[in-house]
Amino acid sequence: MSIDIHAQALAFGTSTLYEAAGLPCAIDPAIRPVWAGAAVAGPAYPVHCSPGDNLAIHLAVERAPRGSVLVVSADGFVAGYWGEVLTVAAQAAGLAGLVIDGGVRDVAALARRAFPVFSRGISVRGTVKASVPSVGGAIRLTGVDVAPGDLVVADDDGVVVLPAVEVLRVLSAGEARAAKEADFMQRLAGGATTLDLLGLSAWRELS
Numbered sequence: 768m769s770i771d772i773h774a775q776a777l778a779f780g781t782s783t784l785y786e787a788a789g790l791p792c793a794i795d796p797a798i799r800p801v802w803a804g805a806a807v808a809g810p811a812y813p814v815h816c817s818p819g820d821n822l823a824i825h826l827a828v829e830r831a832p833r834g835s836v837l838v839v840s841a842d843g844f845v846a847g848y849w850g851e852v853l854t855v856a857a858q859a860a861g862l863a864g865l866v867i868d869g870g871v872r873d874v875a876a877l878a879r880r881a882f883p884v885f886s887r888g889i890s891v892r893g894t895v896k897a898s899v900p901s902v903g904g905a906i907r908l909t910g911v912d913v914a915p916g917d918l919v920v921a922d923d924d925g926v927v928v929l930p931a932v933e934v935l936r937v938l939s940a941g942e943a944r945a946a947k948e949a950d951f952m953q954r955l956a957g958g959a960t961t962l963d964l965l966g967l968s969a970w971r972e973l974s
Contacts, residue, residue, distance in 0.1 A: 773808040779941040781924045787940035794926035795909035798887050801871060802878035806922040807864035809836040813913045815901035818844035822896040830903060833861030836919040840906050841869030845888035851876035866926050868908055885921045
C-alpha cells in the first residue's frame with residue numbers, strides 16, 4: 768500500500784472508515800491512544816505475546832518491515848510490555864506505531880517522542896522474556912482478524928483493521944460518505960435540521 772493510501776485513510780478517520788466498511792473491523796474501544804492526538808495508518812505486523820511476557824515484541828521490532836504498525840495481542844493482560852526503550856528502537860527501525868491489547872508505560876516519553884501508541888492500559892509492572900507464541904503471523908485481536916499487511920488505522924476515535932483486499936473499496940466508500948457528510952454540514956448551517964436530512968421528520972408528529 769502506498770503512503771497516499773495511508774494519508775487518505777487518516778484523513779477520513781476511523782469512524783468514517785468503520786461506517787463505510789460494513790465489516791466487523793473495529794477493535795475493542797477500551798484500547799485507546801496513550802497521548803492525545805496520536806494517530807497512525809499503516810500495514811499491520813501482527814504479534815502474539817504470552818501474558819506478562821514481551822519477548823515476541825522485541826523480535827517483532829527487529830523483523831517488521833519499515834512503516835509497519837505492530838498489532839500485539841497480549842490477551843488483555845495489562846503490564847508494561849512497551850516503554851521508551853522499545854520506542855527508540857522502533858523509531859530507529861522505521862516502524863510507524865503500536866496497537867496492543869495489553870499495557871505500556873513511560874507515557875510521557877512516548878508523547879514527547881510522538882510515537883503513536885494505542886493500548887488497553889498503563890502499567891508500571893514490567894514483563895519477563897521467556898516465550899514467543901507468534902511473530903508476524905495472523906492473529907485475532909479483540910474479535911477482529913488481523914493478517915500481515917492489513918491496513919491499521921488508529922486515531923482519537925479508536926482503531927480499525929481493514930483486510931488488505933478490502934482497502935480500495937472501503938476508501939472509495941469512505942470518500943462518498945465524507946462528501947455526503949460535507950453536504951449535510953453545509954445544509955445544516957443553512958437551516959436544515961437533522962430530522963429532515965435523515966428522513967426522520969415523521970417523528971415530529973409521533974413524539
